Amino acid sequence: MKAVAWHGKRDVRVDTVPDPTIEQPSDAIVRITSTGICGSDLHLYEVLGPFMGDGDILGHEPMGIVEAVGAEVTHIKPGDRVVIPFNISCGHCYMCEEKLYSQCETTQVREQGKGAALFGYTKLYGQVPGGQAELLRVPQAHFGPIKVPDNGAPDDRYVYLSDVLPTSWQAVEYAAIPQGGTVAVFGLGPIGQMCARIALHRGAREAFGIDLVDERLAMAARHGVHTVDLRQHGDIAEALRSFTDGRGPDSVIDAVGMEAHGAPIGKLAHQLAGLLPDPVAAKVIEKGGIDRLSVLHASIDVVRRGGTISLSGVYGGMVDPMPMMDLFDKQIQLRMGQANVKRWIGEIMPLLEGDEDPLGVDTLASHKLPLSEAPHAYEIFQKKQDGAIKILLQP
Numbered sequence: 320m321k322a323v324a325w326h327g328k329r330d331v332r333v334d335t336v337p338d339p340t341i342e343q344p345s346d347a348i349v350r351i352t353s354t355g356i357c358g359s360d361l362h363l364y365e366v367l368g369p370f371m372g373d374g375d376i377l378g379h380e381p382m383g384i385v386e387a388v389g390a391e392v393t394h395i396k397p398g399d400r401v402v403i404p405f406n407i408s409c410g411h412c413y414m415c416e417e418k419l420y421s422q423c424e425t426t427q428v429r430e431q432g433k434g435a436a437l438f439g440y441t442k443l444y445g446q447v448p449g450g451q452a453e454l455l456r457v458p459q460a461h462f463g464p465i466k467v468p469d470n471g472a473p474d475d476r477y478v479y480l481s482d483v484l485p486t487s488w489q490a491v492e493y494a495a496i497p498q499g500g501t502v503a504v505f506g507l508g509p510i511g512q513m514c515a516r517i518a519l520h521r522g523a524r525e526a527f528g529i530d531l532v533d534e535r536l537a538m539a540a541r542h543g544v545h546t547v548d549l550r551q552h553g554d555i556a557e558a559l560r561s562f563t564d565g566r567g568p569d570s571v572i573d574a575v576g577m578e579a580h581g582a583p584i585g586k587l588a589h590q591l592a593g594l595l596p597d598p599v600a601a602k603v604i605e606k607g608g609i610d611r612l613s614v615l616h617a618s619i620d621v622v623r624r625g626g627t628i629s630l631s632g633v634y635g636g637m638v639d640p641m642p643m644m645d646l647f648d649k650q651i652q653l654r655m656g657q658a659n660v661k662r663w664i665g666e667i668m669p670l671l672e673g674d675e676d677p678l679g680v681d682t683l684a685s686h687k688l689p690l691s692e693a694p695h696a697y698e699i700f701q702k703k704q705d706g707a708i709k710i711l712l713q714p
Contacts, residue, residue: 321714322376322452323693328368331377331697333690339448339456344389347460349401353474354450355380356693356710357405357482358508361701363441370441378712379405379438380481381450382467382474392460401464402480403450403457404660407436410462421657426459434657450481451693453714465664468672475681476671478711479513484667484680486631486658487513490572493654494629496523500569503527503559503621505614507535507546509683509709510631511574515544516678518572520670527559527568534685534706542679556620567623573630575614612640619645630655683709690714 324334339348357380363371382402385395395401408415408423414435415423423435431443436458439449448456457464467477487510496502502523504515507530515526519542528539531549540546545562552558560567618628619642628651646653670677685708688696692712699707 320453321690322448323378323690323712325363325368325371325375325377326373329364329698329701331364331694333693334374336374336376336452339454341387341389342456343458344391345459345461346389347385347392347395347457347464348387349381349383349403349455349457349464350386351381351383351450351453351455351714353382353478353711353713354378354452354690355478355481355483355509356451356696356700356712358510359440360697364697364701367441367443370443372442372446375439375441375446376448376452377439378449378451379440380478380483381438381455382478382481383455385464386454388460395460395464395466400467400469400477402467402477403438403455404463404465404480404485405437405440405482406434406657406660407438407445407447407459407463408661409459410661415462418659418662420659420661422659437657451690451712453690463661465661473681474711474713475684476676479509479680479683480660480664480667480671482658482660483509483513483683483709484678485660485663486510487517487574488663488667489656489658490514490574490629490631491517491521492663493627493656494518494570494572495627495652495654496521496570498522499524501525501527501563502570502572503529503547503568503618504544504572504574505529505618506573506575507532507539507544508574511535511572512539512542512683512708513678514572514574514631515539516542519543520677525562527562529555532703535708538708555617559621563623567621567626569623570627570629571618571622573614573618573628616642619649619651622649622651624649625651627652627654631658684711686710688712 385399406421407426408420409425412424426436428445436445502518504511507528518526528544529547536546690712696710699705
C-alpha cells in the first residue's frame with residue numbers, strides 16, 4: 320500500500336509499505352477514504368523529529384470503510400463506514416470508565432510516562448502506524464471506531480469526528496463560558512475555527528478570533544466570529560478589554576500551542592535541539608524543553624479576573640516558565656489535555672446528521688488532495704501558503 324512516511328525534518332514521502340494485517344482479535348483493518356493533516360502533525364514535521372523513526376507512518380484523523388475485523392470486534396463489520404478516533408482506548412479500564420479515554424490504562428505508553436497511545440504520533444505515544452495511508456490497522460477496534468451513516472454524504476461531514484470536532488468541543492467545555500458570556504480564541508486554524516463556532520452555538524454572546532493570517536480571519540468572520548487581527552493591535556489584551564467593558568473576556572481558548580509566533584526564546588531552543596543527534600535532542604526536549612509561550616502568556620493577560628483558560632494547543636516543554644503570581648492573583652482556572660474523543664460524540668453527532676450543518680463542517684477543508692501529493696500538502700500547510708487552512712488527503 321501507499322503511506323505517508325516521515326524521513327526527517329520537513330521530509331515526508333509517499334512510500335510503498337506492506338499492507339497491515341489483523342494481529343490481535345480486537346483489531347480491524349480499514350480502507351481509508353479521507354485523512355486529515357493536523358496542526359500537531361506540523362510538530363512532527365518541524366520540532367519533534369527526535370522522537371520519530373525513519374519511515375514512521377503519519378496521520379491521526381482518518382475515516383474509511385471496514386475491510387476486516389478480528390474475532391472480538393462485533394459492533395462493526397466489513398463494509399461499514401467508520402471514523403477512527405486519534406487516541407486508542409479500550410473502553411473498559413478505570414480511566415475509560417471515567418470517560419478519560421486519552422488516559423486509557425490499557426494503551427498507556429508507560430515507558431515514556433505518557434497517556435493513551437495515539438495513531439501516527441512518535442515514540443512518546445506508542446509509535447503506532449498512522450492513517451495517512453491506503454489501509455490502517457486499528458487496535459482496540461472492539462471499542463474505538465465510530466460508525467457513521469453510509470448516506471452518500473461526503474467525508475467532510477464526518478471525518479472531523481476523529482479529532483477536530485471533539486478537541487474543539489472539549490476545549491469549549493473546559494473553557495466554562497457563561498451563558499451569554501464572551502470567549503477569546505487564539506489561533507484560527509481548524510481547531511480555533513471550530514472552537515469559536517461551537518462556543519457561539521452553545522450560547523456565547525461573542526467569540527473573538529485572534530490570528531494574523533488573512534484567509535483564517537476571513538473564514539472566521541463568515542461564521543459570525545468577531546475577528547481581531549494581531550497585525551493591527553500592538554496590545555491585544557488592551558484591545559480585548561476595550562470590547563468587554565474593560566474586564567477582558569470571560570474565557571480564553573489557546574488553540575495555538577508551541578508553534579506560536581512571536582516567541583523567540585522557544586523558537587531558538589527548538590532550532591538548537593534540531594542540531595543535536597536525535598537521542599540527545601530527545602532528552603533535551605523531554606527534560607529541558609522550552610515552549611514558545613507567547614500565546615499562553617497573552618491568554619493569562621487577556622482573561623478577566625476569575626475567568627477560565629482552556630488549552631487545546633499542544634505543548635511539549637518540561638521547564639516552561641509560568642507566571643504563577645498572575646495566575647494566583649487573577650484567580651484563573653486552567654484546564655487542558657488531549658481530547659477524550661468518544662466522550663463527546665453523543666453530543667456532536669446530532670449536529671452532523673441533518674441538512675443544516677450548523678458548525679459549517681462541509682466547507683472547513685480548504686484543500687482536498689490525493690495522497691500522492693502529501694509532501695506538497697505538508698509544505699503549504701506549514702508555510703501557510705495557497706490559503707491552506709485544513710487539508711484532507713484522499714487515497
